[in-house]
Amino acid sequence: MVMSVRDWATRFSEASDRDQTIGAMAKYFTCTYLWDMGTAKVIVEMIDGKVYRINVDPAPMDAYDFALRASPQTWREFARPIPAPMFHGIWSASFRRDLKIEGNTLALMQNLRNFTVQFELLRKVGVPV
Amino acid sequence: MAKQSPVVGRYVTIDVDGCEYKVFYLRNGSGVPLVCQHTAGCHNHQWMGLLEDPDITANYDVIAYDLARHGKSDPPHNREWWKEEYLLTAEHFMNFITAFCEALELDRPIFMGSSFGGNVALQLALHHPDKFRAVIPVEAAEHAPGFFLDLWRHPHANAAQVCGSGVWDLMAPQSPEQDRWQTWHYYTQGAEVFKGDLHFYSIDHDMRGQLGNIDTRRCPVIMMTGTYDYLTPPEATEATARQIPGGIYIEMEDIGHFPMSENYPLFAVYLKEALRIIESKS
Numbered sequence: 001m002v003m004s005v006r007d008w009a010t011r012f013s014e015a016s017d018r019d020q021t022i023g024a025m026a027k028y029f030t031c032t033y034l035w036d037m038g039t040a041k042v043i044v045e046m047i048d049g050k051v052y053r054i055n056v057d058p059a060p061m062d063a064y065d066f067a068l069r070a071s072p073q074t075w076r077e078f079a080r081p082i083p084a085p086m087f088h089g090i091w092s093a094s095f096r097r098d099l100k101i102e103g104n105t106l107a108l109m110q111n112l113r114n115f116t117v118q119f120e121l122l123r124k125v126g127v128p129v
Numbered sequence: 130m131a132k133q134s135p136v137v138g139r140y141v142t143i144d145v146d147g148c149e150y151k152v153f154y155l156r157n158g159s160g161v162p163l164v165c166q167h168t169a170g171c172h173n174h175q176w177m178g179l180l181e182d183p184d185i186t187a188n189y190d191v192i193a194y195d196l197a198r199h200g201k202s203d204p205p206h207n208r209e210w211w212k213e214e215y216l217l218t219a220e221h222f223m224n225f226i227t228a229f230c231e232a233l234e235l236d237r238p239i240f241m242g243s244s245f246g247g248n249v250a251l252q253l254a255l256h257h258p259d260k261f262r263a264v265i266p267v268e269a270a271e272h273a274p275g276f277f278l279d280l281w282r283h284p285h286a287n288a289a290q291v292c293g294s295g296v297w298d299l300m301a302p303q304s305p306e307q308d309r310w311q312t313w314h315y316y317t318q319g320a321e322v323f324k325g326d327l328h329f330y331s332i333d334h335d336m337r338g339q340l341g342n343i344d345t346r347r348c349p350v351i352m353m354t355g356t357y358d359y360l361t362p363p364e365a366t367e368a369t370a371r372q373i374p375g376g377i378y379i380e381m382e383d384i385g386h387f388p389m390s391e392n393y394p395l396f397a398v399y400l401k402e403a404l405r406i407i408e409s410k411s
C-alpha cells in the first residue's frame with residue numbers, strides 16, 4: 001500500500017525539522033526544489049533550515065530552483081533502508097541510473113550538505129510512489 | 130596513562146621537476162615497505178586504520194604521505210604557486226612518488242592508492258615496473274572521465290561542503306556512520322586542490338590502449354573496487370584488469386570509493402588477500 005502524498009509530506013516535514021544533523025548546520029538552508037517521482041510530484045520549500053511548505057500538487061507555473069526527476073522504481077530504491085549500489089545517492093543515480101538533475105544546480109550546490117542529509121531521510125520516511 | 134598511537138609523523142624535503150616540496154608522511158611497522166597514496170583532495174589520515182593495524186604492520190612498513198598541497202605538505206616553497214592554476218599531471222604525479230620513495234631509500238616498495246591514487250598506481254606499473262614490488266590500484270580504471278568540474282571550487286558555493294557532500298555517496302550506506310562522517314570531514318579540508326587533482330584523474334590519466342604493455346611479471350597488479358563506487362564502478366575496474374596480462378581483480382562487497390577510511394575493518398579483509406597474492410608472486 002503506497003502512502004498518500006499528503007501523508008508523506010507530513011512525515012517528511014516532521015523528520016526533516018527534527019533531524020539533529022540538519023539542525024546542527026542548516027541555519028541558511030534556503031531553497032525550493034521539485035522531486036518528480038513519476039506518479040507523484042512535490043515541491044519542497046525550505047527556509048532557514050525548516051520545511052516552510054510542501055506543495056503536493058504542483059501546477060506547471062509553480063516555481064522551484066532545481067529538480068530531481070526519476071522513475072517511481074528508482075525513488076522506491078532510494079527509499080530502501082539500505083539502497084542497492086547506484087541507488088544510494090543523487091550522484092550515483094545520476095551517473096548510473098535514470099535520475100536527472102535539472103534547473104539551477106548552483107542552488108543545489110549551495111545547499112548540498114543539508115540537501116544530501118535530507119534526501120537520505122527517504123530511507124526512514126519512504127516515498128509516495 | 131595516555132593512549133599513544135605507534136604511528137609517527139615526519140617531514141622529508143624532495144625535489145620534483147624543479148619544485149621543492151616538504152612532504153609530511155606517517156609511518157608505522159617493519160618489513161616490506163607499503164607506500165600509500167590518499168584520494169584526490171584528501172590527505173594521509175585516510176590510512177589511519179591501516180597504519181594502526183598490528184596484523185599488517187607486523188610484516189609491512191606502512192608509509193602514508195600527504196601529496197604536495199595536501200594535508201600537512203605545503204605547495205612548493207620555491208615557486209609563486211599562487212600565480213598558476215594547479216593542474217596535476219600523470220608525469221608530475223609519478224615523479225613525485227618515485228622521488229619520495231628514493232628519498233626514504235625504500236627497497237622496491239608495494240604502492241597502493243585509491244581513486245586518483247589507484248590510477249597513478251596503474252601509471253607506475255606501466256612506466257616504473259622495476260621500482261615497485263607490486264601495485265594495488267584501488268577504485269581505479271584505465272580512464273575515469275567526468276569529474277574535472279568547475280563546481281568543486283565555485284566561488285558562489287561553499288567549496289568545503291560541496292567537496293565533502295559531493296563525494297558522500299561514493300561511500301556505501303552500510304559503512305559505519307562515524308567513519309563516513311570522518312571521511313566527509315577529510316574532504317572538507319582539501320577543497321582548493323580537489324579540482325586540480327581531478328585534472329589528473331579525469332583528463333590526463335588515459336591508459337586506453339596501453340594496458341597490454343604492463344608487465345606483471347616485473348610488477349604484479351592487484352586491482353580492487355567496491356560495489357558502491359559509482360565513479361569507477363566494479364565493471365570498469367574489472368574491464369581494466371582484464372586487459373592487463375596477468376592482472377588480478379578483486380571485487381569488494383558492500384563498500385565504496387574510500388574503503389580504507391569509510392570501513393577499514395572490511396577493507397582489511399580484501400587487502401590481506403591482495404598482499405597474500407603479492408607474497409605468493411615474490
